[in-house]
Amino acid sequence: AQTVTQSQPEMSVQEAETVTLSCTYDTSESDYYLFWYKQPPSRQMILVIRQEAYKQQNATENRFSVNFQKAAKSFSLKISDSQLGDAAMYFCALTSIRGQGGSEKLVFGKGTKLTVNP
Amino acid sequence: DTEVTQTPKHLVMGMTNKKSLKCEQHMGHRAMYWYKQKAKKPPELMFVYSYEKLSINESVPSRFSPECPNSSLLNLHLHALQPEDSALYLCASSPSPLADLQDTQYFGPGTRLTVL
Numbered sequence: 660a661q662t663v664t665q666s667q668p669e670m671s672v673q674e675a676e677t678v679t680l681s682c683t684y685d686t687s688e689s690d691y692y693l694f695w696y697k698q699p700p701s702r703q704m705i706l707v708i709r710q711e712a713y714k715q716q717n718a719t720e721n722r723f724s725v726n727f728q729k730a731a732k733s734f735s736l737k738i739s740d741s742q743l744g745d746a747a748m749y750f751c752a753l754t755s756i757r758g759q760g761g762s763e764k765l766v767f768g769k770g771t772k773l774t775v776n777p
Numbered sequence: 778d779t780e781v782t783q784t785p786k787h788l789v790m791g792m793t794n795k796k797s798l799k800c801e802q803h804m805g806h807r808a809m810y811w812y813k814q815k816a817k818k819p820p821e822l823m824f825v826y827s828y829e830k831l832s833i834n835e836s837v838p839s840r841f842s843p844e845c846p847n848s849s850l851l852n853l854h855l856h857a858l859q860p861e862d863s864a865l866y867l868c869a870s871s872p873s874p875l876a877d878l879q880d881t882q883y884f885g886p887g888t889r890l891t892v893l
Contacts, residue, residue: 692880702865704820704884750819754880764833765810765882767819 661686665768680736682751699747746775781885800851800868807873809851814865
């Protein structure tokens with residue numbers, strides 16, 4: 660079974676500072692994808708960043724970057740120059756490579772609530 | 778454009794009512810999903826449709842009945858719900874296996890359901 664663990668239920672950061680959210684996972688698959696999703700109070704789940712496990716290079720999207728450590732099964736999210744609009748619940752998620760017939764399950768962590776202080 | 782739409786945004790229903798939730802995407806995605814999300818919890822998968830066929834049913838009670846009339850549309854029919862079914866219901870879709878960003882799920886804004 661695949662599991663995703665987010666050990667920080669809540670985090671806070673000052674505006675313009677940098678914050679890192681932690682995520683560890685467990686899977687027996689050799690090929691998989693990892694994601695960070697953001698869910699603000701408006702409730703829409705928004706994709707922040709995606710990482711293919713076979714790629715050694717860490718994914719980046721503007722102010723968002725990951726530190727992917729495959730051997731340690733760790734996938735942390737770094738948010739640089741934090742903005743008030745970054746305040747949200749952040750979910751780490753994992754899916755194995757798509758099987759026959761299409762889709763695979765997305766396994767979520769419990770989430771980290773990020774507060775951004777002005 | 779990575780847009781998944783859901784209607785209605787809010788729904789209040791009694792335990793004897795029948796209602797439906799609707800989800801639509803026009804990105805050519807071939808997999809569509811229903812999730813249930815309780816407050817301060819991650820989404821829980823309910824159903825997956827792949828190429829318009831039900832591929833995963835996570836042992837959801839029969840009072841929830843999914844339907845995929847075509848590749849762009851996904852419905853969730855509700856009947857005889859219980860107050861504990863009150864939650865945010867999220868729809869998502871993902872591209873086909875041969876497309877870029879396969880296995881990436883894109884979510885709609887959700888329907889907030891309250892069962893009285």
